[in-house]
Amino acid sequence: MTAAAHTAALALGDDALVLSHRLGEWAGHAPVLEEEVALANIALDLLGQARVLLSMAGDEDELAYLREERAFRNLQLVEQPNGDFAHTLARQLYFSTYQHLLYGQLATGDSVFAPLAGKAVHETAYHRDHAEQWTRRLGDGTEESHRRMQRAATALWQFTGEMFQPVEGVPADWQQLERSWQQSVTEVLTSATLEVPEGPRTGAWKAGAGRQGLHTESFGRMLAEMQHLHRSHPGARW
Amino acid sequence: MSTPVTWPLWEVFVRSRRGLSHTHAGSVHAPDAELALRNARDLYTRRGEGVSLWVVPSTAITASSPDERDPFFEPTADKPYRHPTFYEIPDGVKHL
Numbered sequence: 001m002t003a004a005a006h007t008a009a010l011a012l013g014d015d016a017l018v019l020s021h022r023l024g025e026w027a028g029h030a031p032v033l034e035e036e037v038a039l040a041n042i043a044l045d046l047l048g049q050a051r052v053l054l055s056m057a058g059d060e061d062e063l064a065y066l067r068e069e070r071a072f073r074n075l076q077l078v079e080q081p082n083g084d085f086a087h088t089l090a091r092q093l094y095f096s097t098y099q100h101l102l103y104g105q106l107a108t109g110d111s112v113f114a115p116l117a118g119k120a121v122h123e124t125a126y127h128r129d130h131a132e133q134w135t136r137r138l139g140d141g142t143e144e145s146h147r148r149m150q151r152a153a154t155a156l157w158q159f160t161g162e163m164f165q166p167v168e169g170v171p172a173d174w175q176q177l178e179r180s181w182q183q184s185v186t187e188v189l190t191s192a193t194l195e196v197p198e199g200p201r202t203g204a205w206k207a208g209a210g211r212q213g214l215h216t217e218s219f220g221r222m223l224a225e226m227q228h229l230h231r232s233h234p235g236a237r238w
Numbered sequence: 239m240s241t242p243v244t245w246p247l248w249e250v251f252v253r254s255r256r257g258l259s260h261t262h263a264g265s266v267h268a269p270d271a272e273l274a275l276r277n278a279r280d281l282y283t284r285r286g287e288g289v290s291l292w293v294v295p296s297t298a299i300t301a302s303s304p305d306e307r308d309p310f311f312e313p314t315a316d317k318p319y320r321h322p323t324f325y326e327i328p329d330g331v332k333h334l
Binding site for chain 2: 032033034035037038041129130133137
């Protein structure tokens with residue numbers, strides 16, 4: 001595997017791993033049982049993708065449990081805390097739309113990611129549909145659900161620009177990806193009677209973001225929880 | 239979550255293969271039919287159990303009452319001629 005493909009597998013694998021863990025945090029806390037199962041299913045799909053991708057880059061357990069924060073290459077978007085249900089759904093909408101479009105491109109190519117993308121594109125289509133359905137219902141629901149959905153969509157907007165920074169080793173048409181993403185998200189938000197957030201889609205910090213190993217404050221705490229068992233009991237098995 | 243969610247109940251029917259009929263699999267809560275389908279998909283068809291799903295509002299189902307079981311389902315033991323085994327097959331019939 002080339003160095004570029006290694007970088008790419010880490011970036012895509014870390015996105016899936018970190019978001020999977022965040023969604024897993026809903027277990028036992030989701031508003032209703034059916035939705036808990038739905039979020040857990042999505043988390044498991046993502047975990048499956050993460051295992052394939054991280055195994056391409058090295059030992060999956062070592063990569064997941066023994067790397068320091070700065071060595072993770074996931075987008076800052078996926079590490080954002082769950083917040084309320086609307087916040088989780090806004091994160092899902094932004095990321096699933098991106099991932100579905102990206103895997104759609106990769107599935108038709110001939111890169112090392114084509115086999116995974118061909119399978120995962122069906123999973124991500126469902127994740128995207130789930131997020132779109134809920135965004136429409138919360139946005140066009142009660143006064144409170146509208147307010148919360150708008151707040152979440154606006155709060156996460158600043159993390160969406162990073163998704164379209166080209167990743168070395170990922171053979172995608174990034175401009176096309178960004179155009180399709182904007183078109184789709186605009187359509188969903190508008191149909192949900194929500195306003196498309198304005199303002200910059202990247203933070204003021206120009207040194208880079210998640211893809212360069214720079215993460216937001218809450219990520220360290222998430223990693224500590226995700227890694228502590230493996231680090232406390234190295235080599236432990238079920 | 240101060241107020242409990244009171245979503246309506248939906249009955250789920252799964253068709254496991256083409257050519258078979260939909261069979262009742264269970265029920266889910268959901269705010270509307272679209273989401274009921276998705277919840278049913280997550281709960282009942284994640285392991286390749288089906289090729290088609292129906293969801294029906296539970297309130298749309300009219301069920302027979304357990305109290306009426308006897309008049310509904312009594313196999314009419316005193317009317318044996320309602321069962322095919324009542325009839326003797328004439329000797330000359332070979333392909334019945």
